[in-house]
Amino acid sequence: MKPLAGIVVLEFAQFMAGPTAGLKLADLGARVIKIERPGKGEGGRQIAIKNLFIEDDSLVFHTINRNKESYAADLKNAADLADVKKLIARADVMTHNFRPGVMEKIGLTYQEVRELNPKIVYGVVTGYGTEGPWANKPGQDLLIQSLSGLTWLSGTKNDGPVPFGLATADMACGAHLTQGILAALLKRNKTGESVLVEVSLLESVLDLQFELLTTHLNDGGRLPQRSGVRGGGHPYLSAPYGIYKTSDGYLTLAMGDLMKIGKSIGCDLTLYQDKATWFEKRDEIATKLGEHLGDNSTEYWRARLDKEGIWCSSVYNYQQALQHEAFDALGMIQDLKLPDGKKLTTTRSPIQINKQKLYADKAAPKTGEDTDKINSEFNIAER
């Protein structure tokens, strides 16, 4: 049995942060019902990357919303809203990411919802919290990365800001929402009372930087110093930390003893016996290492470094990584069954419980696909 079996989640949240939390909860065993506008459904159905769609819905939507049901309701229509309220009364959790003021207009604020269901866990995602000058700014991933300082950590010092090339704020925030909801359910089970959980994209990206921000707050306020050499792995770590070009690809070196590394690859690094130079002369050392490693293949170097227990690896793209036997061994992918009989290959939950991998091959629902079933199941009168 999956650990969240029996938990009912109503997902009013759209796009990415909130719905990834819904997906995590669904994979852990909860029943997640998306409450969507009739017809168009949630906004994420139209947000496509590379213009990839499956029938009318974007591939991205399918990726984030598998293993969920859909209930269509127009929250501006009194009859629909009354039905939704009946559902809320029976739910354990609801989530939304409407901008400040929207739930007030609809009449589904936390204060109002707890009247309907005094034991509900009410999860809210915002971009920047509910106060301050940014409260009404669009909570979009790249904007959050840009405002949070995150863009000054990757790339080299000559690059200008370099964003993380994925929806990092959304993903971190979805994880935090999931954590908050689960902790709140534990509290609710103990006290019998509703709990409000709030997260924001900005706070989540600040949390992601907590180690480095703590360093910044206690080192006299120095800004991160990225390497001047392409491949630098971390602005706060010393040589050799980074990625180096070899004759046939790339080689990654994590933190390690430079003297030992020099010996193992036959590169004279004796100038740098003083550990302090590993940070102070990081660029010089990286250049020297880079010139040396360029002379031979990744495998050639890896064999030497592995023998000495030095932390290193190849650098793979998706074609290499996803075809590797180490990837196969994970059983990380699953095929979803689409309504037209075709299959969609995607990943599974990254969490294993009692040695079980959590697979769920249910594809994302069409808007309102489960409305009738849910109406009859929850004794909501048909109209």
Next chain:
Amino acid sequence: MKPLADYLVVDFSQFLSGPSASLRLADLGARVIKVEKPGTGDICRSLYTSDVVMNGESSVFHAINRNKESFAADLKKEEDIALVKTLIAKADVMIHNFRPGVMERLGLHFEEVIKINPAIVYAEISGYGTEGPWRDRPGQDLLLQSLTGLTWLSGNAADGPVPMGLSIVDMLAGANLVQGILACLLGKGITKQGALVQVSMIESAYDFQFEAVTTFYKDGGLLPQRTQVNNAHAYLGAPYGIYQTQDGHLALAMGAIPVLGKLLGCEALEVYTVTTDAFDKRDEIKAILAKHLRNEITQHWLAILEPADIWCADVLTWDRLLVHEGFKSLNMLQEVMMKDGFQYQTTRCPIRIDGERLYSPIGSPALGQDNDAILKELTEK
């Protein structure tokens, strides 16, 4: 009341992935006891970033391990193992991130621990899972980024692999572990039985890339293509990116290209009237935008774009962020204090419960500082 008040977590993990999970549990209200090797403790205590030393230990250790207790025990000594087992018998959760096989040798693997405490949630983080050819390789963040394709998503097309400049895989593995632990604590409320939660860094790295990996499969195995300039997401069209201005930078997340052309006074953009141009011709569009946006200061562009509901933002460094009203209104920072009186500033938990921000004034523990108190508790009962 914090949601995890009354829960006891015994944490054997080191570095970032496991300890970041127990930090979250601590901030949510749990009591967390770090079990550390006498003498050296968590290796993170001496893993310095840019040689910043705070009260004799690394800044990252202080960031990750505040709000916890420290119990020094030598797991190779029988008497210490016996003590640790009494501690485990009282715990709700235990966490470790030893490499596969270590806990078996110590006799603290799941099958053994569940005999001591049948209701425990036993949580472990590995680098590459417990099977497969890489199971014994070092589970280190940059190696995981390198092996999972993650380094081909950031930076521009000609940059080669570009790592994300913080320990992103550690952070996400820790976040996944917290979710697994909390879900099992909830499940335990029904079954009264313990559970094993396993998370690996490699599965966490792929989960982070779930959109990109799904797209890769659907797209016939084509590799993600970063843009030549101003890349921010390999799968998104123009204008998505960060652009240099006369005095700084501007992030631009969306906007139909001809509309942007009109708003920005950039005629060259007005010819891109076909919607698919935004993706298909993104390199040339971005080059035009990049050239044009350099002509004025960031504030000039924001003043035009924000009223038109175009998603855009200034690009801040931490010094500008920390004094900004938008940051200050979050009250994201807190001052914590170690037992010896050493104080430092750090961030707080990003989750709010019942309208309350979760603060804790407790700093990181000195190695073994809580041994006496914990021993007393263990012998009293």
